Amino acid sequence: MVVLCPAEVYGAGDTKLVTAGNLKAFLIDPVVLLPRTGGTSICAVADVAAACISALTRGTPGERYILGGPNLTVEQLARCTLKLAGGAQARKPILRIPGGLLMALVRLLTFLHLPSPVERGVLEFALLYWYFDSSKAGRELGYPLRSAEEVLTPVVNW
Amino acid sequence: MRTREQLALLLETSGRGSRNVLDAAKDAGGLRVVFVSSVAAINCSRTPDRTFAEDAAAEPLAGTLGYSAVKRAAEALVATYVQACLVVRSLCPSESVPARKVCPWLSSAPRRCTAPVIRSW
Numbered sequence: 001m002v003v004l005c006p007a008e009v010y011g012a013g014d015t016k017l018v019t020a021g022n023l024k025a026f027l028i029d030p031v032v033l034l035p036r037t038g039g040t041s042i043c044a045v046a047d048v049a050a051a052c053i054s055a056l057t058r059g060t061p062g063e064r065y066i067l068g069g070p071n072l073t074v075e076q077l078a079r080c081t082l083k084l085a086g087g088a089q090a091r092k093p094i095l096r097i098p099g100g101l102l103m104a105l106v107r108l109l110t111f112l113h114l115p116s117p118v119e120r121g122v123l124e125f126a127l128l129y130w131y132f133d134s135s136k137a138g139r140e141l142g143y144p145l146r147s148a149e150e151v152l153t154p155v156v157n158w
Numbered sequence: 159m160r161t162r163e164q165l166a167l168l169l170e171t172s173g174r175g176s177r178n179v180l181d182a183a184k185d186a187g188g189l190r191v192v193f194v195s196s197v198a199a200i201n202c203s204r205t206p207d208r209t210f211a212e213d214a215a216a217e218p219l220a221g222t223l224g225y226s227a228v229k230r231a232a233e234a235l236v237a238t239y240v241q242a243c244l245v246v247r248s249l250c251p252s253e254s255v256p257a258r259k260v261c262p263w264l265s266s267a268p269r270r271c272t273a274p275v276i277r278s279w
Contacts, residue, residue, distance in 0.1 A: 001240045001247070002190075003233060007197045039206055041197065055192045062240050064212045064233075066197060071209065124223055128202040131209040 002059035003098035004051060007068035007132055010151055012043025012158035020155050026081045027156075032092060033117075034074050036098040037141035040128045047144055054141040065141060070148040074155070080148045084156045099127040107157045169231060176232045180239045193236050199229035242246045 014020035026032050027094035048067050059065065072080065075094060082089045106123055109116040118126070176193070183189040201214045202223075216230065 001193060002237065003193045005195045005197045005200060020229060037204070052192050052194065056190050059192065066193075066200070066210075066212055068197060073206065121224060125198075125225070128204060128219070129206045129208065130197060130202050132200070132204065133209050133211045138159050138210055142205050 007041035068132040
């Protein structure tokens with residue numbers, strides 16, 4: 001038995017916009033609104049799939065492996081996405097809002113039964129830092145450590 | 159997932175689904191299981207100065223988040239199977255001996271292993 005722990009997985013073909021929805025919002029919104037805090041480790045879906053196969057033969061039984069990648073703040077994630085999109089997107093303004101204020105707004109919208117741009121549960125996650133070290137998976141499973149550009153380019157192009 | 163009911167449903171689905179796969183692997187014997195969890199089960203921080211590895215101690219912060227709690231519960235379930243299976247394997251070298259005959263305490267848990275459990279491990 002081997003346990004794999006993927007971080008935030010990105011990839012082309014995310015038709016339900018599970019994670020690509022974040023990037024889509026960065027690209028569509030005229031002004032990117034972001035919390036001041038929060039960050040995440042991102043990884044490519046193809047690498048996670050390959051690691052699942054590799055774990056069957058190379059994983060040490062009973063071990064846990066983190067499948068992460070570059071650790072980015074939410075702002076770095078947005079800036080990288082806009083830069084990859086190029087053109088006017090790269091110059092789009094980014095407005096950083098205190099997390100507490102955002103949370104209060106979402107709670108108010110929820111209380112009033114009004115549509116919220118983000119679920120409260122998702123925002124709770126987004127305000128925290130989910131930074132991880134994947135070097136063990138790199139050593140033992142051959143999991144590649146990619147740059148943010150390498151992870152995000154297929155999604156932005158898609 | 160916000161309401162208590164939705165969280166309970168998520169917990170139930172994750173737990174039952176994981177148990178089904180683990181039981182099937184045990185019943186089949188000789189199978190390798192790769193359990194895909196999430197970093198949400200490990201840890202998180204309010205500040206950007208911490209990076210976590212696989213052996214990071216669990217702290218309450220992540221446990222307060224619904225998704226993290228569900229993933230931690232699933233990993234805890236997996237751990238019980240790993241522990242039981244490893245014990246059975248070491249105590250029951252004969253593939254034909256049912257685990258409960260040698261390890262009667264195992265019968266107290268639901269659907270405990272019968273030897274051999276996961277032989278290739």
